[in-house]
Amino acid sequence: MSDEYGPGAGSGIDEPVAPSAGRRFGDGLAVGPDLQGAAEVAVAQALAPLGGATPDLMCVFVAGRPGPGGEDAVAAAGLRAMELGGARHTIGASAGGVIGDGRGVEGTPAVAAWAATLPGVDIRPFRLATERSGDGIDVTGFPQRREDDRVAVVLVDPQTFPIGGFLQRCNAVLPGFPLVGGLASAPTGNSLFLDGEVLPGGGVGVMLGGEVAARVVVSQGCRPIGPTMIVTKAERNLLVELAGAPAYAKLGEIITALPPPEQQLAARGLHLGVAMNEYAEDHGRGDFLIRGVLGVDVESGAIAVGDVVEVGQSVRFQVRDADAAGEDLAELLAGAVADAPASGALLFSCNGRGRHMFPSADHDVDAVRSGLGTDGVAGFFAAGEIGPVGGRNHLHGFTASVLTFR
Structure with a gap:
């Protein structure tokens, strides 16, 4: 299922925004036990295609080693990546595996980075938290939607954040408004990254509005x-x-x-x-x-x-099998670029895909890069994927959720 969100999309009118000459995307990935060193390499790779421009948005995903000190190393790598990236806004998460530079890496310490210059796009970061209210729990921090907001990217820690209830609430109060993202999947405690801070739980994200034409592809692989x-x-x-x-x-x-x-x-x-x-x-x-x-x-x-x-x-x-999953993703990606090319994408792939489903952990990123005809693709292997099907946001499993920028 794919849905497009640009000016007029809320009323069913398809009016893609013309690509800006200053809109560029880069991605990088580095593997190794020295996660801060890997962060430096991955960020440098992601920034290179931007030609020296300051990124408007950067995403950082860190896969650490389980055991004592693992969470501290992930946090330090995230901080280092945000410092070096110098982006106006940065979000990210820890993971069991990361995606970038045309590769998927699972179960090995690695850092993936994605950077973009998005002139004309309004980017509003947010931090999601929970607080008790009577007999229930309220979610705070999600921004009030503006008229030109088109899509929100959401990354959450499934151990500390009620993602199911949050999606139900968003569907009720913001009908038709798309959310895309994933659940942090580190083998031990998760970390979330937001504008220079490391958070131990909750959720983070960005609201994207203004001159943004984006399409969400949700491949359920059946x-x-x-x-x-x-x-x-x-x-x-x-x-x-x-x-x-x-x-x-x-x-x-x-x-x-x-x-x-x-x-x-x-x-x-x-x-x-x-x-x-x-x-x-x-x-x-x-x-x-x-x-x-x-x-x-x-x-x-x-x-x-x-x-x-x-x-x-x-x-x-x-x-569901590898052939069905591959065919489904390829078909949906082809539809996503049938009327306009993509220039970058974020990929949230289930940690039950990768080598568990395909011969290689590279399968989904290969498919996205070739299907969209672009580099600038990065993401992570999630413990659950967020994306719209039939105009409502859902939490999925064994899915590839893709946010393409056109």
Whole structure:
């Protein structure tokens, strides 16, 4: 699923902003146990394409080594990167793996940096925190949306920040406004970076407005099996009946009709796609919100899925493998540049992708660079990805969420 956000996008009018001659993007990556030294190399690489201009926005992602002193080393590397970058605004996070310079690095100390000059773009950094209010928890720090704000980049620590509730609240009060980003994924405690500070939790981000034309691509990496069906009975996250028949019986019919290799694939990783537009005549790739199948109750015929399902929704079973994930990402990227080229991008790839799904950790960044026809791509392997599907923001898994600048 991809959505474009530029002037007029809120009203459905597509009016991309013409690229500015001063809009440049750079990325860098350095590997090694000396994280401050790696930060120096990665930042230098990211700044080089800017031709000496001060970056308006920089993003820094640091993968450290677990164990004593690991968090301190990550924090020091983040501080060093922000100092050397000298950007007007910087955000970043710790991670289990980082992406930059056309490579993905997992499980090894490394630093990735991304820098951009964005003339005409209004950049407002923010820090998200939580505070108790009565019997609940309120999130503070998210800026009031202005008329020309187009998209927000959000990085959070999943251990200290209620990302699910935050996304629900944003969908309610800012309908249609896109958020993109990821959950910090360091193997021990996380660090977040914001304008020269290192934060031990919460969330950070930037609101982007003004003369920015951006497109969000959310590749969920699945392909459908069987027909689209209507939910005729459900109890919260239990799928009880599909098209008037027990859900498990319907699933059995679909699996039996598949060739043996597809049956094995479904047995290893079955998912459910929930259609986000009930009024569409056809539901194809990108029209479903993908959620995992958690288990089945053979006796009752119910199927447990990783989200609440409701009677009347259209659903379709899905399978995920490397081929399906690669095809999905390539197709969505091609659509993202069909009418205008991209000049840079931020990539938030699930830490269940990389070498866990593909032959190489480089797969997603290779696909983004070749699909968009540009360098200037960096990001990290996240513990959950944030991005819009069907006009609503969701927390995803096994997804690649991409913010492209046009």
